[in-house]
Amino acid sequence: MTDNMDELRARILAFREDRDWKQFHKPKDLALALGIEASELSELFLWKDESKIDAMTGKSGDVEAISDELADVLIYAILLADYFDIDLVQAASRKLEKNSKKYPVAKSKGNAKKYTEFDK
Numbered sequence: 870m871t872d873n874m875d876e877l878r879a880r881i882l883a884f885r886e887d888r889d890w891k892q893f894h895k896p897k898d899l900a901l902a903l904g905i906e907a908s909e910l911s912e913l914f915l916w917k918d919e920s921k922i923d924a925m926t927g928k929s930g931d932v933e934a935i936s937d938e939l940a941d942v943l944i945y946a947i948l949l950a951d952y953f954d955i956d957l958v959q960a961a962s963r964k965l966e967k968n969s970k971k972y973p974v975a976k977s978k979g980n981a982k983k984y985t986e987f988d989k
């Protein structure tokens with residue numbers, strides 16, 4: 870079982886190495902694959918109203934399908950980050966800092982406005 874990002878990254882790279890798939894993992898293709906997996910995740914919710922989506926919460930099959938697609942997105946994100954030597958934990962932390970400046974609590978609490986709409 871993998872319980873941290875470094876171990877997970879190592880397992881993903883070993884999985885790829887065992888299959889000799891690095892040759893196919895160009896950044897464009899990894900980015901496209903990530904988007905496709907995000908679309909597969911979106912498809913699980915497509916045309917469902919809120920009550921149907923709420924009902925998915927308690928169904929292990931639905932939760933497993935969501936989990937699988939989220940995992941696919943994460944795996945491609947890790948592979949793309951690896952290509953550019955990006956530490957994803959640091960990147961997410963840095964982005965969270967940027968977001969907290971963009972979305973100060975005083976202006977964003979309880980509303981879903983984009984930061985460009987704050988003073989309008």
Ligand SMILES: [Mg+2]
Nearest residue numbers: 906909938941
């Ligand atoms: Mg998938």
